[in-house]
Amino acid sequence: MICKLNDYSESQIEDESLAKFLNDLPQDVRAKYATYLDSQEQLKNALSLYFNSPNQYQSITPLIVFNELSYEIVTLLLNNNELPDEVGEEGSILAFIRAAGYTDQFMCSDCYGQLSCSSCAVEVLQGTLENPFPRDEEFDMLDIDESKPPTEKTRLGCQAKVGTTPLLLKIRAPEKIIISKV
């Protein structure tokens, strides 16, 4: 489910558990997402049920991805028992995003998940990945995009695997324009 944030006015997330989970999103984003959820009753109820008793729904992993550049949020409620095997590692964030039908327009992957670029980099704002520590080759790739210097929360969407805890992610907008060397 995709939320184009600019289409919504601002309100407040009613559910306290969900509001707490979304706390790391910018205030305006959170407020617009709240209005969006009000318009999506099924999704709102599903999230509310999950966040109030997550232990009851262990095969479900909510994945909420905020794209800072396109100013959109994709919300997925994943079946973590059925791992898509492409693109990237089996069960990776990118694989789930692609399996749900979202293309490069939302989450870019220049190398089709081959761990040969960093175009699918995300910030893990909340939640624990199935593989919380990047392998060496992933770590090496994290800092190659000079326009988006990595933080401690940066991972590659093609390598980071969805686990059983809900994930809140951010796809960052470039911080600066890089002028190529002559």
Add this chain to the structure above:
Amino acid sequence: MSNTIIDPNQTSQTNTTDASSIFELSDFKIHFKKPKAWTTPLGTTIEHHAFKKLLRTDIRGIFESKGIIDPDLDAREIVAQVFPFKINQHIVDQINWQNYQEDPLFQLTFPQKEMLSEEEINDVKALKKANASRETIAEKISKIRTKKNPAPANQSANRPFIDSDDEPEFIDGLQHKYKKIVLMFHKNAQTCHAYCTYCFRFNQFVGKDKFLEEDHSRLHKYLKSHKEVSDLLMTGGDPATMKADVWKKVLLPLLSPEFNHIQTIRMGTKALSYHPYRFLTDPDADELIGLFRKMRDSGKHVSIMGHFSHFQEMGPVTLEAIRRLREEAGATIRTQSPVMKHINDSSYVWAKMWDLQVQNGMIPYYMFIARDTGAREYFEIPLARALDIYQGARKQVSGLGHTARGPSMSCGPGKICIMGKETIAGEDVFILKFLQGRNEDWCDRVFFAKYDEKAAWIDQLQPAFGEKRFFFEEEYAHILNEKQKKYNEMLKQGAVA
């Protein structure tokens, strides 16, 4: 749809309202095309082998899986930090592990300790032993890499630009060095199915010197206004890693009349060797073959510039992919490779490779000299030796195998071929010839250098007959200077890539 969510695993729950509904909260669904087995015309079935990359931290496991205790394992892992390493199971299966150290495909893909100096390896080992931080080791690795001439042949000087008054821009992902051909580095083609140990574009794969195009738009804009261009070379990385839907966006617009001057589409690839399933069983293989056929049927020539380093790469799956590209896509396959110590430095290997290529309908095209980059000391052979190998191989094959040009240095001024060694007026000389030149007038010009049995690159040669400079040197410096001035001017105008 119910508002109640039920975990499908918790079957004991009594409320069974539409348990699957929570998974259907999606705007749309997509269906991935599945790979399928391929049947050859003779009825042999080739099962799909999904591409799975194996990286540096997999090296240890590969040796373990083969029951081998490799004495150089630690060094290999260090070398693989400096030069990018990636292979896949298909390549592992092609290697003769009984004698892996001598195996050409092992040498072609696996890091060798001699690719770095002993001192360089020991420096990194010492840092690791001292539990140095990841950043310290990365800094050391980066320093070593910088010493390996990571940006050879002035490639940045090949970058063209669109010089419009309102929006001047460099086009980072194109190269236009020779008049008739434009190279495109698409962002989706910046990796390969495996990396060659001697790769001259290794810096691209470690995240440095990225020159790439975000999409096809500037390519089309550039080609439209450059009617002198007849060939488009899709390169990378390996453009065979690019999916068919992206290929379509690049190629199909070229069928409109404004691109009539584009006669030939070339694809520079090693996928025929490294992942031949790309053209047979991959989910979009049929689409890609169909696209090439459409280009061909619409009057464009499709030329696959296949990189083959050794005849051992041409196994049955590769040969079937070759047959399909030729017969179904209507493509012509031309072959090329550098001549490299430890991999293919013998006339026998080249003769057998060219014979096999001709037999399977391919056209031997180039024998290159190792570029002055990367682990050159490990791979390079002197020009004199390369010439011996080339001439020795030609003697062993029929005229149809004589189409390979070389040995050729692809250097800043152009492609310079070593035509022979002779004694002229009492002086031993190399006879050299431009096969392509940064100035088109240089093409086919013959010139002479003092014979030097150790020289391995153009910058190690001296002009013969007492000349102080080769004929092109002054003009080449002038061309580069003019380019630099133009770039500076455009930067002042606010041009960005």
